[in-house]
Amino acid sequence: MVLCPVIGKLQHKRVVLASASPRRQEILSNAGLRFEVVPSRFKEKLHKASFATPYAYAVETAKQKALEVAGRMHQARAPASASSWKDLRAPDVVIGADTIVAVGAMILEKPVDKQDAYRMLSRLNGKEHSVFTGVAIVHCCSKDGRLDTEVSEFYEETTVKFSELSEELLWEYINSGEPMDKAGGYGIQALGGMLVEYVHGDFLNVVGFPLNHFCKELARLYYPPRPEDLRRVRHDSIPAVDTFENLSDSEAAGADPGQSAKGGRGGEQADGDRSQAPRALDAALNRADSRPRFPTGLLELMDGFKASKVLFTACKLKLFDVLKDQGPLQAVDVARKLSTCAGRTEQLLDVCAALGLLEKTRRGYSNTEVATLHLVSDGEHSLQGVAEYNDAHVWGVFTRLGLAVREGSEQTRGALGAMEEERLSQSRELTLQFMRAKHSLSKLTAHHVATAFDLSRFASACDLGGCTGILARELAQEYPRLQVTVFDLPEVTELSGGFQRGGRQTERIRFVPGDFFKDSLPEADLYVLSRILQDWPDDKLHKLLSRISSSCKPGGGLLVAEAAAEEEGASQSPRLRTLSAGQPRSPDEHRRLLQRHGFQDVRVARAGDLLCVVLGTRAAP
Numbered sequence: 230m231v232l233c234p235v236i237g238k239l240q241h242k243r244v245v246l247a248s249a250s251p252r253r254q255e256i257l258s259n260a261g262l263r264f265e266v267v268p269s270r271f272k273e274k275l276h277k278a279s280f281a282t283p284y285a286y287a288v289e290t291a292k293q294k295a296l297e298v299a300g301r302m303h304q305a306r307a308p309a310s311a312s313s314w315k316d317l318r319a320p321d322v323v324i325g326a327d328t329i330v331a332v333g334a335m336i337l338e339k340p341v342d343k344q345d346a347y348r349m350l351s352r353l354n355g356k357e358h359s360v361f362t363g364v365a366i367v368h369c370c371s372k373d374g375r376l377d378t379e380v381s382e383f384y385e386e387t388t389v390k391f392s393e394l395s396e397e398l399l400w401e402y403i404n405s406g407e408p409m410d411k412a413g414g415y416g417i418q419a420l421g422g423m424l425v426e427y428v429h430g431d432f433l434n435v436v437g438f439p440l441n442h443f444c445k446e447l448a449r450l451y452y453p454p455r456p457e458d459l460r461r462v463r464h465d466s467i468p469a470v471d472t473f474e475n476l477s478d479s480e481a482a483g484a485d486p487g488q489s490a491k492g493g494r495g496g497e498q499a500d501g502d503r504s505q506a507p508r509a510l511d512a513a514l515n516r517a518d519s520r521p522r523f524p525t526g527l528l529e530l531m532d533g534f535k536a537s538k539v540l541f542t543a544c545k546l547k548l549f550d551v552l553k554d555q556g557p558l559q560a561v562d563v564a565r566k567l568s569t570c571a572g573r574t575e576q577l578l579d580v581c582a583a584l585g586l587l588e589k590t591r592r593g594y595s596n597t598e599v600a601t602l603h604l605v606s607d608g609e610h611s612l613q614g615v616a617e618y619n620d621a622h623v624w625g626v627f628t629r630l631g632l633a634v635r636e637g638s639e640q641t642r643g644a645l646g647a648m649e650e651e652r653l654s655q656s657r658e659l660t661l662q663f664m665r666a667k668h669s670l671s672k673l674t675a676h677h678v679a680t681a682f683d684l685s686r687f688a689s690a691c692d693l694g695g696c697t698g699i700l701a702r703e704l705a706q707e708y709p710r711l712q713v714t715v716f717d718l719p720e721v722t723e724l725s726g727g728f729q730r731g732g733r734q735t736e737r738i739r740f741v742p743g744d745f746f747k748d749s750l751p752e753a754d755l756y757v758l759s760r761i762l763q764d765w766p767d768d769k770l771h772k773l774l775s776r777i778s779s780s781c782k783p784g785g786g787l788l789v790a791e792a793a794a795e796e797e798g799a800s801q802s803p804r805l806r807t808l809s810a811g812q813p814r815s816p817d818e819h820r821r822l823l824q825r826h827g828f829q830d831v832r833v834a835r836a837g838d839l840l841c842v843v844l845g846t847r848a849a850p
């Protein structure tokens with residue numbers, strides 16, 4: 230995965246493709262680049278004879294295309310302008326490209342009509358020619374209202390050989406209409422591919438964009454040190470989220486108490502910051518001298534809470550639901566539908582787009598695939614419940630983290646993740662929120678847990694802390710003989726009815742209220758603990774395992790599914806660890822834990838990306 234980080238360098242920038250070519254758009258979006266399309270109005274009218282080589286012409290045309298768009302967008306943002314771009318951030322990067330076909334010194338562009346296409350194709354017939362694409366990457370920066378640009382340019386050459394083609398075939402091809410919007414009068418990616426005997430070089434370069442060279446150029450711009458560029462270091466934080474730094478409404482102020490001290494970088498100033506050409510910055514960051522490397526990961530961590538809050542807020546406002554039903558929508562229309570402030574809504578939408586949750590095009594904002602799948606409330610795989618619970622509860626719990634660490638008291642231990650415990654004393658609404666969160670997470674993992682091992686030898690199972698019964702349903706579906714008991718606190722089992730869907734297997738599932746620390750456990754051949762141990766500190770965990778061990782018959786089983794830590798002693802990713810009160814454990818540590826409590830033949834398997842699943846058999850006492 231060499232290319233992703235390179236493309237990722239542009240992730241938080243406003244990138245504009247100054248091209249109407251659908252092929253370029255496709256090549257770049259397939260590569261994972263997020264950008265807007267603003268076709269250039271630059272007329273391809275440079276005097277060809279004044280260029281020493283065909284590629285010099287292509288490069289200059291590409292540059293003029295990109296500069297025209299950068300200039301137009303910059304001007305449109307001027308206060309006097311009536312343009313709809315006025316309120317938008319200026320582009321950080323504008324990409325222009327120009328593809329030409331060259332036979333010797335002759336340059337062929339797009340044919341103007343069928344006769345022109347015929348002239349071009351006849352010239353190419355049976356011969357080798359070169360396809361050049363010139364590319365310009367223009368980094369823009371607004372200084373005192375003036376547009377400052379830094380241009381990187383390059384070209385790529387590919388050699389193409391046409392077969393000997395009959396007149397009839399050429400005309401048939403011309404009449405297909407394909408040649409008309411393509412340099413040299415052919416499209417190698419479609420019917421034109423049949424005319425081609427061989428290609429030497431980058432195929433995508435012929436199609437319209439040399440992706441490989443582009444990535445190398447980005448790597449050159451963003452990674453290696455260049456001593457002449459080591460002029461200054463700037464902090465290029467998470468720009469998209471910075472957008473909210475000058476929020477003045479009370480919610481934002483509460484979320485970021487330190488923001489007023491930062492001196493609120495507003496629109497123009499922030500633009501100037503983030504629009505810096507990357508070379509000076511990144512080269513400086515990678516310098517080989519004694520200065521430390523730029524702590525990008527650390528700074529992202531510092532800002533991570535803002536991104537979470539943006540996501541929670543968008544979910545709470547039902548932003549993704551509105552866009553699912555009615556998108557794409559412009560910011561004002563979203564604001565109208567949500568009854569929110571238009572300016573702030575636009576900021577929220579832009580940040581969501583920068584975070585990859587929304588797509589922004591000229592037609593407006595729409596959900597990305599991940600938002601459609603996981604952030605729309607009624608989706609089968611919706612994680613809205615997790616967002617809602619984290620926002621309503623976990624967020625507040627974590628604000629007491631300092632106190633919890635200092636005092637270590639029972640009341641504040643929840644700040645380290647023992648949500649279960651804290652939930653007990655809370656309201657019915659909070660219990661429901663917790664259940665919705667667990668329900669949506671279980672939906673993601675239940676199938677993996679149920680199928681990590683062949684459990685068909687067990688006739689009955691008891692899912693301890695099984696909440697809404699998602700895993701129980703999956704187990705019952707997977708093992709047609711299996712009777713499953715869901716054992717959870719009375720306030721949970723009481724509310725679990727609201728989460729049930731009908732289905733043949735439900736008669737094999739029963740819900741039993743109880744506390745696994747106090748009440749006797751229902752009888753079962755197999756006990757299941759899915760994402761339970763991580764919520765408890767060692768003393769409670771050993772108490773629970775020893776109770777299970779006493780209830781389990783020899784030959785019975787214990788199936789444990791937990792967030793996976795990579796290896797011995799390795800900690801889990803922060804994403805997982807923040808949910809845990811207990812220690813993160815590696816698969817081997819889980820194995821030893823089960824062995825210590827009388828289980829043998831302990832086997833370990835991975836379940837999806839998230840969980841490790843451990844199965845042990847109760848030895849005879």
Ligand SMILES: Cc1cn([C@@H]2O[C@H](COP(=O)(O)OP(=O)(O)OP(=O)(O)O)[C@@H](O)[C@H]2O)c(=O)[nH]c1=O
Pocket residue numbers: 247248249250251252253268269273294326327328329330339360410411412413415416417418421435436437438
């Ligand atoms: C040889 C070849 C070219 N093309 C297309 O030819 C256009 C070149 O014209 P351009 O002037 O560089 O681009 P444009 O289409 O006018 O767009 P713009 O960048 O806005 O000027 C681009 O489309 C290319 O994909 C193909 O699709 N397949 C091929 O095999």
